[in-house]
Amino acid sequence: MLGFRELFRKQHSLIAMVHVDALPGTPRYNTCMERIVEKACKETEIYLQNDVDGILIENMHDVPYIKHEKFQPETVACLSRVCAEIKRIIPATLPCGLQVLAGGNKEALAIAKACSLNFIRAEGFVFGHIADEGYIDADAGEIMRYRKYIEADNVKVFTDIKKKHSSHSITADVSLVETANAAHFFLSDGVILTGTSTGSPADASDLAELRNHCNLPILIGSGVTADNLKRYKSANAFIVGSYFKRGGVWCNDLDENRIKSLYNHERGKK
DSSP states (O other): OOOHHHHSOSSSEEEEEEEOOOOTTSTTOOSOHHHHHHHHHHHHHHHHHTTOSEEEEEOTTSOSOOOGGGOOHHHHHHHHHHHHHHHHHSOTTSOEEEEOTTTOHHHHHHHHHHHTOOEEEESSSSSOEEETTEEEOOOHHHHHHHHHHTTOTTSEEEEESSOSSEEOGGGTTSOHHHHHHHHHHTTOSEEEEOOSSTTOOOOHHHHHHHHHHOOSOEEEOSOOOTTTGGGGTTSSEEEESGGGBGGGOTTSOBOHHHHHHHHHHHTTOO
16 A cells, blocks of 8 residues: 555645535536536646646535535435546546545545545544534544445545534644544544635644644645745645635636646745
């Protein structure tokens, strides 16, 4: 099984988000699967032209989100279609992953297995919390057993800790470092540090604390921009979505100038 550095070979890898348009069965669905797939592939091609280091697919437009136990079959079916089409157009060496909102970690693993994806982003891995969808229970034991059951050990599980859009008052006595170390103990392949909401920057002091006390790869999962990128240089990877959109708003179309701006900053170009 490939390690993190074998999958993401650069010192600082930039993982670009593909926010899939609203899927059938969700309130904002207003098109057809062909157009959803076409747009997702077009965004992927733009990222490829700008030499991204990885792709992360997410059903971001499926607002308001529901917890995974209330999913209908079309969620997994439609995301599988999108992932298969994206996987078909990207180089075999480019890491590609998936997050299924909200809390669809087993579903993400199943899709990753079927579509030969390399990793998933999992919420609720350790320590339950209150999200805007309701209570999200910890599920590390369940999903890591499921990964073994479907023979998907090659799929990395990167896990959010003290996740954005959530209240952590019930675990206020558990520090960020303790949460990260619990994720490590429960076999996480990497921890994801975020701000308080989509597009909100992570706290650089939190990153420094994790770097000093956590042996897992650390990914920054929200709020990365060309202006603040240098604050996160001790991270192993950056997951970027909102900044790449027009005006830095996650639901807008991609702005290629913004993509070039961030990548030029990362590579030390002006």
